Amino acid sequence: MAIDLFRLPKAELHLHIEGTLEPETVMELADANGVRLPYPDEDALRAAYSFRDLQEFLDLYYSAMATLLTADDFHLMASRYYATAAAQGVKHAEIFCDPQAHVGRGVRFEEMLAGLTQAVADAERDHGITGGIIACILRDQPVESAHAIYDQVLAHRDSFIGIGLDSAERPFPPELFTDVFTRAGRDGFKRVAHAGEEGPASFIWTALDTLGVDRIDHGVRAAEDEELIGRLAASDIALTVCPLSNVALKGVPDLEHHPLLGLLERGVKVMINSDDPAYFGGYVGDNFLAMRVAGMTDAQAIRLAHNSIAGSFASAERKAALHAEIDAAS
Numbered sequence: 354m355a356i357d358l359f360r361l362p363k364a365e366l367h368l369h370i371e372g373t374l375e376p377e378t379v380m381e382l383a384d385a386n387g388v389r390l391p392y393p394d395e396d397a398l399r400a401a402y403s404f405r406d407l408q409e410f411l412d413l414y415y416s417a418m419a420t421l422l423t424a425d426d427f428h429l430m431a432s433r434y435y436a437t438a439a440a441q442g443v444k445h446a447e448i449f450c451d452p453q454a455h456v457g458r459g460v461r462f463e464e465m466l467a468g469l470t471q472a473v474a475d476a477e478r479d480h481g482i483t484g485g486i487i488a489c490i491l492r493d494q495p496v497e498s499a500h501a502i503y504d505q506v507l508a509h510r511d512s513f514i515g516i517g518l519d520s521a522e523r524p525f526p527p528e529l530f531t532d533v534f535t536r537a538g539r540d541g542f543k544r545v546a547h548a549g550e551e552g553p554a555s556f557i558w559t560a561l562d563t564l565g566v567d568r569i570d571h572g573v574r575a576a577e578d579e580e581l582i583g584r585l586a587a588s589d590i591a592l593t594v595c596p597l598s599n600v601a602l603k604g605v606p607d608l609e610h611h612p613l614l615g616l617l618e619r620g621v622k623v624m625i626n627s628d629d630p631a632y633f634g635g636y637v638g639d640n641f642l643a644m645r646v647a648g649m650t651d652a653q654a655i656r657l658a659h660n661s662i663a664g665s666f667a668s669a670e671r672k673a674a675l676h677a678e679i680d681a682a683s
């Protein structure tokens with residue numbers, strides 16, 4: 354009998370918490386906060402969840418997050434994510450947030466952080482989900498802004514696991530942010546970066562070699578570069594792949610032609626994540642189910658789940674316990 358993919362224990366390592374805003378939550382927060390949106394109702398908003406590319410998605414993503422004002426709003430959003438994630442087998446989650454996108458529209462950094470850190474603590478108490486928060490730098494904002502937001506992250510050192518790099522990829526190569534990532538490395542933060550989502554495989558090389566990242570987010574365009582596949586397979590660098598996202602943003606034509614399973618078979622440490630699940634058609638368990646329809650075997654699903662634990666920043670003890678949970682469930 355096929356394994357229950359929702360009950361398969363897994364880690365989620367590529368999840369933008371602002372990308373979990375379902376249309377009903379956006380409308381609820383807009384009403385509560387008196388924020389005017391260019392959509393009359395939930396259905397009209399949902400109808401807009403169809404994208405030609407990354408930028409078109411980002412435009413909607415940034416406009417919907419304008420409904421987040423108070424710590425309670427951030428807490429509500431994240432708590433809803435954790436409840437759904439728990440029901441889909443997530444045991445450990447390293448969630449992204451985009452502080453510049455909130456501070457830039459007048460929300461205090463501490464307001465955002467209070468809501469998110471409370472939700473992280475609640476998730477462990479209520480669902481047994483471990484993990485934490487990775488603050489992403491917006492690569493389409495000036496480098497000075499990256500340093501300024503990093504100063505705030507550093508001032509709240511204990512609330513963050515690490516720093517990341519996201520937003521519009523193609524005109525903004527990783528090396529623009531070498532200095533701020535060097536600072537973060539010296540300060541002992543883990544470092545991750547989106548690379549090879551829409552941008553070329555060369556961005557994966559520079560994320561590794563100039564930013565010193567511990568993990569690559571997406572990285573699917575590594576499949577176009579044989580030398581890079583060899584390098585990744587020989588390393589411990591994991592790729593946090595997001596299948597439904599790549600189809601929704603037209604990076605790959607369909608899941609049958611997605612490079613995930615090919616990279617897995619080449620020995621690259623890939624795993625399945627949801628990216629922005631409210632926008633792309635499903636949470637991490639839904640991504641597993643969709644990949645099964647596209648040909649993923651149970652044995653591959655189990656390897657992907659183990660890779661998600663191995664690629665996480667959890668402690669060695671936590672990792673051992675979660676690997677054992679996967680073995681028990683499979």
Ligand SMILES: Nc1ncnc2[nH]cnc12
Nearest residue numbers: 369519520521547628629
């Ligand atoms: N898929 C994605 N790529 C880059 N930046 C993002 N921010 C939220 N989702 C993103």
Ligand SMILES: [Zn+2]
Nearest residue numbers: 369547570628
């Ligand atoms: Zn992402």
